[in-house]
Amino acid sequence: MIAEVIVDIVHSEVDKIFDYECDFEIAVGTCVVVPFGLWDKTTTGFVIRLKSTTDIAPEKLKSIIRALDERPAINEECLSLARGLADRYRVPLAACLRLFLPPEMRMGEVGESTKTVYFLTEEEPYFPPRAVKQRELYAYLEEHGEADGAFLRKTFGSALNALVERGLVRSKKERVLRTPYRGAEGEAPVRTLTSAQQNAVDIIHSTEKTVTLLHGVTGSGKTEIYLTLIAEQLQKGRSSIFLVPEISLTPQMFSQLRARFRSEVAILHSGLSAGERYDEWRRLREGEAHIAVGARSAVFAPLENLGVIVIDEEHDGSYSSESTPRYNTFEIALARAKYNGCKVVLGSATPSVETYRRAAEGEFELIRLPDRINARPLPEVTLVDMRRELRRGNATPFSSLLRDRLKACLDGGNQAILFLNRRGYAQSVQCRDCGETVKCEHCDVALTYHKEENCLKCHYCGARYKVPRACPSCGSIRIGTMGTGTQRVVRELKTLYPSARILRMDLDTTGGKEGHYKILKQFAAREADILVGTQMVAKGHDFPSVTLVGILDADMSLHFPDYRSGERTFQLVTQVAGRSGRAEEKGEVVLQTCEPENYILRFAANYDYTGFYEHEISMRAAMMFPPFCTIVRVMVTGEDEGETLACLKEVYTRLSALYEREKEKFLFFNRMHAPVKRIQNKYRYQVLMRLLPEGPLAEIYDEVAAVKHKKVLCYVEENPSNLS
Numbered sequence: 037m038i039a040e041v042i043v044d045i046v047h048s049e050v051d052k053i054f055d056y057e058c059d060f061e062i063a064v065g066t067c068v069v070v071p072f073g074l075w076d077k078t079t080t081g082f083v084i085r086l087k088s089t090t091d092i093a094p095e096k097l098k099s100i101i102r103a104l105d106e107r108p109a110i111n112e113e114c115l116s117l118a119r120g121l122a123d124r125y126r127v128p129l130a131a132c133l134r135l136f137l138p139p140e141m142r143m144g145e146v147g148e149s150t151k152t153v154y155f156l157t158e159e160e161p162y163f164p165p166r167a168v169k170q171r172e173l174y175a176y177l178e179e180h181g182e183a184d185g186a187f188l189r190k191t192f193g194s195a196l197n198a199l200v201e202r203g204l205v206r207s208k209k210e211r212v213l214r215t216p217y218r219g220a221e222g223e224a225p226v227r228t229l230t231s232a233q234q235n236a237v238d239i240i241h242s243t244e245k246t247v248t249l250l251h252g253v254t255g256s257g258k259t260e261i262y263l264t265l266i267a268e269q270l271q272k273g274r275s276s277i278f279l280v281p282e283i284s285l286t287p288q289m290f291s292q293l294r295a296r297f298r299s300e301v302a303i304l305h306s307g308l309s310a311g312e313r314y315d316e317w318r319r320l321r322e323g324e325a326h327i328a329v330g331a332r333s334a335v336f337a338p339l340e341n342l343g344v345i346v347i348d349e350e351h352d353g354s355y356s357s358e359s360t361p362r363y364n365t366f367e368i369a370l371a372r373a374k375y376n377g378c379k380v381v382l383g384s385a386t387p388s389v390e391t392y393r394r395a396a397e398g399e400f401e402l403i404r405l406p407d408r409i410n411a412r413p414l415p416e417v418t419l420v421d422m423r424r425e426l427r428r429g430n431a432t433p434f435s436s437l438l439r440d441r442l443k444a445c446l447d448g449g450n451q452a453i454l455f456l457n458r459r460g461y462a463q464s465v466q467c468r469d470c471g472e473t474v475k476c477e478h479c480d481v482a483l484t485y486h487k488e489e490n491c492l493k494c495h496y497c498g499a500r501y502k503v504p505r506a507c508p509s510c511g512s513i514r515i516g517t518m519g520t521g522t523q524r525v526v527r528e529l530k531t532l533y534p535s536a537r538i539l540r541m542d543l544d545t546t547g548g549k550e551g552h553y554k555i556l557k558q559f560a561a562r563e564a565d566i567l568v569g570t571q572m573v574a575k576g577h578d579f580p581s582v583t584l585v586g587i588l589d590a591d592m593s594l595h596f597p598d599y600r601s602g603e604r605t606f607q608l609v610t611q612v613a614g615r616s617g618r619a620e621e622k623g624e625v626v627l628q629t630c631e632p633e634n635y636i637l638r639f640a641a642n643y644d645y646t647g648f649y650e651h652e653i654s655m656r657a658a659m660m661f662p663p664f665c666t667i668v669r670v671m672v673t674g675e676d677e678g679e680t681l682a683c684l685k686e687v688y689t690r691l692s693a694l695y696e697r698e699k700e701k702f703l704f705f706n707r708m709h710a711p712v713k714r715i716q717n718k719y720r721y722q723v724l725m726r727l728l729p730e731g732p733l734a735e736i737y738d739e740v741a742a743v744k745h746k747k748v749l750c751y752v753e754e755n756p757s758n759l760s
């Protein structure tokens with residue numbers, strides 16, 4: 037038999053596919069060791085096709101040395117999915133296969149972990165009277181059956197070897213599972229679904245549509261619905277994938293899942309150790325676990341017979357990949373659902389405009405959960421006009437209303453969350469004379485002042501700078517900071533409420549494994565009264581004692597130059613507000629803005645998603661923005677400006693020809709600097725296009741794939757969530 041093997045899937049930029057002879061039984065998708073290159077070095081590869089003939093001359097045909105694993109690493113479904121991705125994004129198959137395997141496995145660096153256990157072979161042997169330890173060891177094994185070698189050696193010392201030598205004890209290897217967050221299991225609470233939840237489950241069962249959108253306000257009990265669906269599938273012997281945004285992947289959440297599903301759950305995400313990730317992946321592939329939980333990459337979990345795929349917080353930006361291939365998680369989920377004949381359930385309090393439109397038009401089933409569990413009211417939102425505060429002489433980040441409410445909240449023994457989407461102390465450092473802002477030397481962005489380290493930091497490349505004494509541009513010493521960041525908020529809170537205990541959660545305080553979890557845990561344990569943070573505080577957390585949420589500056593995301601800025605602001609405000617008043621006590625929200633009349637903020641303050649949606653979709657239709665068109669950006673980026681421009685020119689020439697041929701399918705076509713002209717010393721240019729739905733998307737990928745520049749990176753993005 038001849039096997040087509042794709043080798044070196046880790047490093048190569050092109051597919052290296054070769055024919056090998058195989059003289060043993062082998063399945064497509066199996067990982068194999070093959071001789072490779074002139075000197076017949078060995079390397080690993082994947083069998084991607086089996087056939088009976090080859091064009092290679094018999095004397096040149098080499099043989100597969102062995103299979104690395106008795107089971108295929110990639111099943112048929114996943115292989116065809118990888119082929120589909122390679123075709124859709126015009127990338128090598130190797131790059132797509134990588135998505136399906138834990139990185140450790142591809143490198144062949146991590147294997148199973150084993151331990152040696154010892155057991156008895158003989159009954160009631162004779163022990164000399166002085167061999168006390170030997171007798172104790174014997175008794176121990178008699179009681180426990182078998183035990184771990186390291187433990188026995190530590191406890192009984194050389195007695196172990198003595199018994200092995202006498203042949204009374206033998207050893208064997210046993211597989212050890214490296215399970216993340218082991219021991220976190222508690223008892224799962226037994227809950228009966230509310231009638232709204234049961235109704236949702238019933239509709240998902242009866243609908244003929246593959247996709248259901250669960251549009252439920254924060255705290256409406258969506259999670260319980262997902263878990264019920266997953267449990268039902270498990271009962272039927274079918275597996276599930278449960279996707280959540282990276283930030284929600286807390287040990288807390290896993291212990292909840294473990295409590296409910298025990299070892300049926302496997303976790304896949306980047307925070308695990310290599311060994312843990314490998315073992316969790318194996319447990320899924322071997323059919324020892326049937327539920328994969330993780331961030332977007334868990335959509336590639338090696339599961340068969342899928343019964344349901346859940347995508348929680350479907351609007352979250354983390355579901356689109358930012359490296360090659362730039363896949364869309366929902367598209368993959370849909371492909372897997374079609375292959376397995378299963379359902380996809382999307383959930384959100386603030387669905388993306390695109391998803392909601394597909395549901396509203398009948399492509400997806402739409403289920404609304406307008407009420408919180410136990411009819412707890414949604415917190416009341418008060419809009420505060422910060423221009424008026426300024427006119428009254430209040431230049432602090434806190435309106436007088438927020439100060440009053442904060443005092444009442446703390447006096448009442450409750451907790452508060454203050455949200456500001458800017459880390460650091462001040463947004464920028466600016467010269468009062470020439471107006472120049474201090475910028476990063478490697479990036480075309482303003483530096484942020486960090487008071488704790490007393491330095492300026494670049495939030496794009498991480499570079500640090502000393503705080504300048506004078507303006508780098510005109511030499512004036514009248515330079516000062518502009519705008520407020522989380523560090524300054526904490527500092528001002530400390531002077532206003534000296535006895536309050538304050539925690540800060542942003543990228544600077546959440547380094548390391550489980551960094552943000554530690555802060556959340558402290559706050560949940562009520563070791564602090566106020567949590568100040570960036571959008572990390574907005575996601576899914578459930579703190580019963582939080583009764584006040586302050587949104588310090590709602591305008592920041594509103595004026596982001598992006599067609600999605602309104603949508604994103606609505607989502608952010610709703611999500612942050614949803615942290616307040618989740619238990620018995622009523623919650624409230626103070627929303628500070630300089631545009632209290634802004635329609636997005638008004639809809640958000642009234643929890644009027646439908647109002648927001650109707651307004652937004654009619655505006656997008658009028659302006660012909662997504663979902664009525666596809667924004668396609670071809671990024672061209674490199675360190676050498678001349679080469680980058682040369683590459684841009686080639687890309688542009690190719691695409692121009694396409695544009696000339698199919699002009700009527702384009703709404704916009706131009707090349708330009710990217711909004712941020714340089715990041716980490718790399719110049720950034722783009723060809724920006726807006727295509728009608730029938731536009732030549734595949735051809736754009738073809739044209740870009742044909743461009744080969746050694747030192748310039750060039751890639752296509754569809755409706756990118758970040759247009760900077």
Ligand code: ADP
Pocket residue numbers: 227228229230233252253254255256257258259260409578
């Ligand atoms: P969502 O995911 O929609 O934001 P959650 O699933 O977090 O909502 O539910 C909100 C709260 O209600 C949680 O504290 C959860 O434990 C509780 N809850 C959910 N369903 C039930 C139920 N059927 N009975 C009792 N409590 C429930």
Ligand code: ZN
Pocket residue numbers: 467468469470471472507508509510511512
């Ligand atoms: Zn100056």
Ligand code: ZN
Pocket residue numbers: 476477478479494495496497498499716
């Ligand atoms: Zn920088």
